[in-house]
Amino acid sequence: MASQGTGAKRALITGAGGFTGRYLARELRQHGWEVWGLGHTPAAAFPAAELHHYVQTELNDYAPLQAAVLQAAPQAVFHLAAIAFVGHGSPADFYRVNVGGSRNLLQALAGLPTAPQSVLLASSANVYGNAAEGQLAESTPLRPANDYAVSKAAMEMMASLWVDRLPLAVARPFNYTGLDQSTDFLIPKIVDHFRRKAPMIELGNLHVWRDFSDVRDVVRAYRLLAEKPVAGAVVNVGSQALHSLQDVLDLCARLTGHAMEVRVNPAFVRANEVKTLRADTSRLDALIGERSLVPLEQTLQWMLAP
Template sequence: MDQHGNSAKRALITGTSGFTGHYLTQELQQHGWEVWGLGQTPKSESQAGPDYYVQADLNDYATLQAAVHQAAPHAVFHLAAIAFVGHGSPADFYQVNVGGSRNLLQALAGLPIAPQSVLLASSANVYGNAAEGQLAESTPIHPANDYAVSKAAMEMMASLWMDKLPLVVTRPFNYTGVGQSADFLIPKIVSHFRRRASQIELGNLQVWRDFSDVRDVVRAYRMLAEKQVTGTVVNVGSQALHSLQDVLDTCARLTSHQMEVQVNPAFVRANEVKTLCADTSRLESLVGARTLIPLEQTLQWMLS
């Protein structure tokens, strides 16, 4: 029994009300974890979610420290971040993604009993547009926007805590699922097909990317924590490449709806890398072989 009188393993998730946090909460609960959520806003009573919820701002150290002590977690999943690359204020990326993450690590390092696993969600965006093809964790990082720079900076800052906390840093490639904001590409395409729009504006259709199902991503996160993988950086992806044209063709086939695609030059990124794919051999070596949900199944789920 622990100080809360419980025997279940306790997970603390930051950003629990976000897209990924929602699915990670479900994944952990289904595997016998007690989930504590941490977020800035009061928990809405209507939403199913974590077993317990603590309200704290990552940039308010005193309340964050109190919340972390209250949860006394066995595992921490740090998902809270400003993630939309087109977000208005660049300074926010640094304040939340670097400063807030540092506050969290400092609070965790001060716990009477250290967690057994602290997973920090970074992003494959840190690789930038310099390298092509299948990228391993050893690929030099080359972040190309403020979001990616903030994640790279978070990784570098976290290295200062490697000797104090059992850290694992994940670099997820693109992933999607029901409930992801239409600011992101695949939900945007899916929403156009769902409302049977006559046309859609996109950028370059001949870019090939590694897309995962959010449910596979959170399963990888749970397995890394349960195996107490620490002191390393791990790519999370599918190793399967799909072009945007593939995604459009699959949605058209699943919905029997055709849409005119207009290429908007504003959406075409200069010198965009043609193929970006995760090398996930390190992940497999750590958690074992994974059976992944094919992209078509993910799209079917989102379209329905």
């Protein structure tokens, strides 16, 4: 995929072939950006119209990463590339990619002849851990409770070494979902069972309440943050709307007309799980303005439709 030479502002997305990366690329293109991507997915996996330019490379392979960043010369960078599935088999990979790979990227960006105007790092609300409950602000102490969350907190700390050279901002998204998200994640797993009209599903605690967003709302927030002078900000991204897993099951049952047996598998029940986690998005709203968000029911309807 070659550059189209649009003259538009150029964005570079790492993890461009991932779930969030593809929606972000679409969001940016629709708002006039020239979109370049980096990722480990082969270029042949992309429809030609998805990106203006794409380089297949690894964050931990510094020389080709540096060359790709130099070629892109982006005005804005969205760093989405990460190992994000908490149950990933090799804990060391979280640190190798999420911390070491992120450091390589920041080093390459800091070496550009012209620094980007915006570098948005996608962290995670998982950094807050399971100790705090209720509505969580960015000032909530970090108590990461698994290797994925620790790697994201470590990435944030590592990035602080570059704040005098790069206009960094950190986004901490809460749970979000959408069409084509991996069934490794909870809502796509539930949706997949309803779409297949499976007779039964095994889940953990049904009576935990979480802040769920639509991926399209999340990537819109990312774009708006990149278009504002927000260097130095750490920002929660969420909906502030709470739903339990039982709510999700009830909505899917109503939308599909399918009744499914739900079994609570003790292996899926986390000890001392926090009952309620909700994003305080007042800082995000102050930076980008109030947003019109997609209700969870509409997100589920979209995911169930194909």
